[in-house]
Amino acid sequence: MVLDTILVRVVFPVTGVGLALLAEARGWGLFNLAALPNWIAVAASVVLLDLAIYLQHVLFHAVPALWRLHRMHHADLAFDVSTGLRFHPVEILLSMLIKLTVIAALGAPALSVLIFEVMLNATSMFSHGNIRIPERFDRVLRWLVVTPDMHRVHHSILPRETNSNVGFNLPWWDRLFGTYRPKPAAGHEAMTIGIEQFRDWRELRLDRMLLQPFREDVGPYPMGRWDGEK
Ligand SMILES: [Zn+2]
Numbered sequence: 001m002v003l004d005t006i007l008v009r010v011v012f013p014v015t016g017v018g019l020a021l022l023a024e025a026r027g028w029g030l031f032n033l034a035a036l037p038n039w040i041a042v043a044a045s046v047v048l049l050d051l052a053i054y055l056q057h058v059l060f061h062a063v064p065a066l067w068r069l070h071r072m073h074h075a076d077l078a079f080d081v082s083t084g085l086r087f088h089p090v091e092i093l094l095s096m097l098i099k100l101t102v103i104a105a106l107g108a109p110a111l112s113v114l115i116f117e118v119m120l121n122a123t124s125m126f127s128h129g130n131i132r133i134p135e136r137f138d139r140v141l142r143w144l145v146v147t148p149d150m151h152r153v154h155h156s157i158l159p160r161e162t163n164s165n166v167g168f169n170l171p172w173w174d175r176l177f178g179t180y181r182p183k184p185a186a187g188h189e190a191m192t193i194g195i196e197q198f199r200d201w202r203e204l205r206l207d208r209m210l211l212q213p214f215r216e217d218v219g220p221y222p223m224g225r226w227d228g229e230k
């Protein structure tokens with residue numbers, strides 16, 4: 001996370017909020033062209049930014065070369081808050097590029113970008129939390145936000161489970177686009193966390209994680225590759 005943060009600061013001349021302010025001043029993007037009430041532009045931008053992150057996450061699961069980068073997040077053998085902070089630096093740079101493009105294209109108000117960033121950081125830590133939420137409460141809560149029980153399915157070793165529950169924050173996209181899976185087949189206690197490659201704890205060393213995209217084959221994980229059995 002430290003490495004990712006430093007890299008983004010060094011590589012990009014602006015932050016998301018900075019670019020939103022610039023777009024507003026220059027009249028770039030959809031919401032800066034359309035004369036909508038501000039609160040509608042803010043609310044719509046927050047939801048659309050979240051949709052963009054969902055679609056980007058699907059992309060990283062679908063394209064084999066991108067999966068090689070993203071699988072570092074899935075190589076964690078445990079599932080806790082620290083999992084939510086592990087992303088390959090190249091993935092982070094690509095996501096930042098995509099996010100900035102979406103912000104400029106939407107003409108997202110700066111306030112919406114700020115709300116979105118705070119919300120995504122908080123919910124990403126929550127959805128990776130190693131916590132138990134009573135099932136009845138979870139069933140209601142997962143209509144509002146992605147819960148740990150929901151996202152844990154996404155960290156299963158089974159490709160068909162890895163490729164479900166792709167949302168990080170708002171839980172509706174998975175239901176809308178058919179990637180929702182209520183629970184892991186083996187149950188939360190017995191399910192195996194991680195991916196088939198990199199099962200050794202030594203793989204969780206920083207230097208090894210950074211090299212993971214270039215090692216081992218891509219396996220059965222990219223969307224559309226797995227057979228019915230897996
Ligand atoms: Zn993923």
Ligand SMILES: [Zn+2]
Nearest residue numbers: 073128151154
């Ligand atoms: Zn995750």
